[in-house]
Amino acid sequence: MPPFLPLTRRGLLTGSALLAGSALLPHAARAAVGEGVSLSAGPARANLAGTGFPDTAVWAYDGRIPGPELRFRQGDTARIAFANALPEPTTIHWHGLRVPNAMDGVPGLSQAVVPSGGRFDYEFPLKDAGTFWYHPHVNSGVQVAHGLTGAFIVEEREPVVRVDRDLLWLLGDWRLTKEAELAGGFGHPMDATHAGRIGNTVTINGAVRDSVPVRAGERVRLRLINAANARVFALDFQGHAPRVIALDGQPVTPHAPPDGRVVLGPGQRADLVIDMEGQPGEGFDVVDGFYPRMAYRLTRLTRLTYGDEAPLRDSPLDAPIALAANPLPEPDLAGAVRQDVVLDGGMHGAMPKSVGPRGPFWALNGVAAMNHQSIGHHLEPLITVKRGQTQVTAFVNETGWWHPMHLHGFPFRVLSRNGRPAEHREWRDTVLLGPRETAEIAFVAEEAGDWMLHCHVLEHQETGMMAVLRVT
């Protein structure tokens, strides 16, 4: 299997027919390549839980879970003609991509909602290569939990990292009943005040997968996307040593993950290089260990299984694995302005004063923004900064919970964690904070407009943990 699919711009239909029967491809079932793509959101049915389980009624992009894998090349312009066939309004947010403000998909801030039956044309240049994703920004806790997620891959102009296989795993987390129906109770205060809507069924590209076939001796680039509402993953590739080459789509100095575990909060991505050391017929488990003592613990995510073919090579490929940096503006720390953001609230924490039965339960700097996405009203900015200005922000988590804090528009460098300089000063768009942790970030506010800053545990976002950054 070649690492890149031989699809042409106009070859979408051929491509889907080609891929439909391929057991080797745990990819999204269809990859769309090129500049002009159409996409629709609507009700569908999907087999998530595997043979023996009934299909689940979901909401999907183009009828697929996850949505089609959109593939473009750095420097291209993406044009996506979107049609909303859902029974409610929606938008699409291109998570992690540096898009013009009007294309960012946030109702009330950057566009009007796309009503049921409506259309919207998204168009933006692709400045950065990397692993990104797309999802709605209206009623997100419900719409994402129904399956509206998809991968957005921007290939490097000149690929510098040689791999034998480019694998993509979009991780979904579903709360299903015994009959494999989507469990109700969206936005329940029990979830919203605690860890969010954590599910009981974890899917790789829309299905529970006991094994994923690879070949002994090959080098794999594994692109991981955490598209769950709330679940954090900590993946261990048993007996194998993945190297992290990108985080949130942005290249990083290749390194082994701390403690050997790849931790991914909701919204985050990691690109790994893994050499499939071992003999034909062998393989290894990928296990999760994020919630060691909790009921929703997941033990085994899947198994990478080597086929019977002779090893592709006897010893790992001796070739560079460092990606070329994206053209991001470097923060000017000497000239930075500083504005910290304190996370507060939640169960066992300082809930906002005005708490009602449905919230708000969380606050940023004491301000709880509610229902912004659902009713589309305008939010007053929490932070205002001049265009071109470098901003340094410490996120200070005073709660007892995990929060993946996501900033739209501007990838940021992580400068320090808990007062210690960050080892890789990596670029990210989402930084995961543990209970009582702090993380200091820096970014250049390079585009004017109102941009969202929020927790990517969607039940936290919708009950107060969001704010607006205004760039003037």
Ligand code: C2O
């Ligand atoms: Cu992926 Cu505002 O989010």
Ligand code: CU
């Ligand atoms: Cu949160």
